[in-house]
Amino acid sequence: MAHGSGSGVSLSDVAKLAGVSAQTVSRVANCSDAVRPETRKRVLAAMDELGYRPSFAARSLRAGCYYSVGLAMSGDIAATGRRLQREGVAVAAAKRRYAMTLILLEDEEATLEEASSRMSCLPVDGQILYLGSSTEDFATFEPPSTLPTVIISTRHHPRCATVSNDQMGCSVSIVDYFIKKGHREIRFVGGRRDSYSNISRQKGWEQALRTRGLRVVEPMHGDWTADSGYELGMRLVQDRACTAVYASNDAIAVGVIYALRDAGLRVPEDVSVIGADDSLEGVIPHLDLTSYRFNDRQVGSIAFDLATNPPEGKEPPHILVPGMIVERKTVAQAPQR
C-alpha cells in the first residue's frame, strides 16, 4: 500500500469518534482557543487513539504554499564546496523554519530544464539549481514564470538570479596578497587540468598577473592530491626565481611545501605558499597553512533568500560572494635577491 498522505485518518474520522464536527477537530489541530477545554481533551484523545496526522497535501492545497525550498543537484555531491553550499541552504532554511527538498539527478549531464521540470512538481516555494558548470542549456534555459528560480553558477544568466562564490576573486586576492608582500614571481600549481575550479582559478591567476605586468610562467598540473603536489613541488625546485606559489587546493599546497622543504628550501623564508579552500582543519601537526577560505555557507544562504523571497526588479541579480585569505604561517615577505 502507498502510505496515506497524512495518516489515512482524516479530521472527520477523528470528529466522528469524538462526537464533534470536523471543523472543531481542525480548530484543535491548529491550536485555536475557541474550543472548550473539555471538548479539546476529548478531541485530543480521539486523535491519539486513531493516530491522526494532518495531511500536508490538503493543508497546502488550501494554503497555497509549502514552506520548503527545492535544491536540485547533479554530479559530485561530496565535493567540499558543493557540500558546504548545500549545508548553507539547509541552515538558512532552518532559520526560517523551512524544510529543504533535495533531489539528486542521476544523470551527470542533466540540463537545467530537466532539473526544473522535475522540481516543478514538488512541494517547493522556490528552487535552487546546482548542476555541473557546463550545462548544455544554460543560455537558453527559461525558468518557470511561476516558480522563483536561482542558479548556483559563476556565469550570469539573463533570466535567472545566480549566485556563487568568487573563484576569480580568489585568485586576484591571492596574487595581490603576494604582491603586497613583495613577491613578483608567482607560480600556479594546479589540480586536474580539466576541472572547472582549476580552470577558473588558473585563469584568474593569469589575468591578475598580466594586468599587473608580472611574468606568467606556464603552470603545472597534477591531480588534486598531496602526492601529486609533492611531485610538482620537486620540479618547482628548479625554478630558482620563484618565491611564491599559489596551489589550487590545500592538499597540493601541502605536497609542495613538503617537497620544497625536502629539497632544502625554507617555507616561508625562501618560498611562500598559499592553498585554497582552507580545508585542513588541524589535520597536520605544526603546519599553519595560509589559505583562501570561500564563503560557501553564505552562498547557500543567499540562494535560499533569493529563492524564497525573490527581488521585485526586472533584472535578475548576479551575486558573487567573496571569500578571504586566512593568514597563517606559510607566507612571508619576499626574500631579497
Place this chain on the structure above:
Amino acid sequence: MAHGSGSGVSLSDVAKLAGVSAQTVSRVANCSDAVRPETRKRVLAAMDELGYRPSFAARSLRAGCYYSVGLAMSGDIAATGRRLQREGVAVAAAKRRYAMTLILLEDEEATLEEASSRMSCLPVDGQILYLGSSTEDFATFEPPSTLPTVIISTRHHPRCATVSNDQMGCSVSIVDYFIKKGHREIRFVGGRRDSYSNISRQKGWEQALRTRGLRVVEPMHGDWTADSGYELGMRLVQDRACTAVYASNDAIAVGVIYALRDAGLRVPEDVSVIGADDSLEGVIPHLDLTSYRFNDRQVGSIAFDLATNPPEGKEPPHILVPGMIVERKTVAQAPQR
C-alpha cells in the same frame, strides 16, 4: 503573496484557454495516449502560455503518497559521519526517484518527539530521525503509528527500527587486527573526552582488551586535532612497552606518528598506528595511514530503505553496519623485544 501551490494556474484555466475539459488537460499532463495529437498540441500551447505547473498538493491529496523521505537532524550537521550518512540517504532516495526532505532542528537538545511531530506535518512517506546521541526521550518515544520511523542510533529502540555504524565493532576489529600482527601492548589515544564517538571507541577498545586478557593502560585525551595528537604522541614516547596505537581519529593518528618519528621511533617498524574514519584522502604526502573506514553511506541507504519500505514483522530491526580496516603502511608485525 504566498506563491501558489502549483503555479496558481489550474487544469481548468488551461482547459478554458485550450477549449477542452480539465480532464483532457490532465491526460496531457500525465502523458496519457488517449488524446489526439492535435488536441495535445493545443493543450501544451495553452499550458506553456499560462505557465501551468501541476499542483503537488492536489496530486498527492489524491494519490496518497509523496515520494519523499524525511530526515530530521539536530546538532552538528558538518561532522563527517553525519554528513556521509545524510548523503547516503539522499543517494538512495535518488535511486528510487524519491526526494529527501531535510529539516534541521535549531535546538541541539531537541527530542525525538519534537522532531517527529514536526516531520509528521511534512510531505514524507517515512521519516529518519538523527538527533544527538543522548536524546532525553529515547526510551519513552512513541513513533506515530502511521508514519514509518527509523532512528539513526547505536542504541536499540523497542518500537522503532534503528540503524547506525558499528562503533564498537571498529574498536574490536582494530584490536584484533593488532593482535593478529603480534601486538599485545595496545594503547588508545582519544579525542574529546566527552564526545560520544570517543567514548564508544574507547569503551570498545577497553572491552576488547579485557576479554582478550591484555593489559589496559589508562588512555590519553586531547581534542581531535593533529597538534593535540602530536602532544599526546610525545608523552607516549615514554611508554617503552607500547608497540601499537589506536588513535580515535585520523588527525590524532597523524599527530602521534609525527611525534613518534620526531622522537626517533620508526613507524611502523617500532610502533604501529591505526586511525579511524579514513578521512585523509591524499591530504598528506607519503603518509599511508592505515585506518578504519566506516560505511556511512550504507547506513544512510539502509535508513532510507527501512523508512520507505518498512519490514512487516513485529520486532523492529536493529542494524549495525560494519566498516573495515583499510590496510596501508602504518602497521607492521610487532617488533621482537
Place this chain on the structure above:
DNA sequence: CTGAGGAATGTTTACGTTAACATTCCGTTG
C-alpha cells in the same frame, strides 16, 4: 444505410483541510 464498437473527450465525484458564515446555547442585563 444501419448499427456495433472503439477512440476521443466530457462530467461527476472524492481526496482532507480551513475560511467564512450560520447556528446553538449560555449567562447577563434592562
Place this chain on the structure above:
DNA sequence: CAACGGAATGTTAACGTAAACATTCCTCAG
C-alpha cells in the same frame, strides 16, 4: 422575564487533481 451578546460549535464551499463513469463522434462491417 425577554432580549441581547458572546462563546462554542456546526455547515458549506473551495482549493486542484484524476479515477470512474458517461457521452459523443467517427469508422467500418454487414
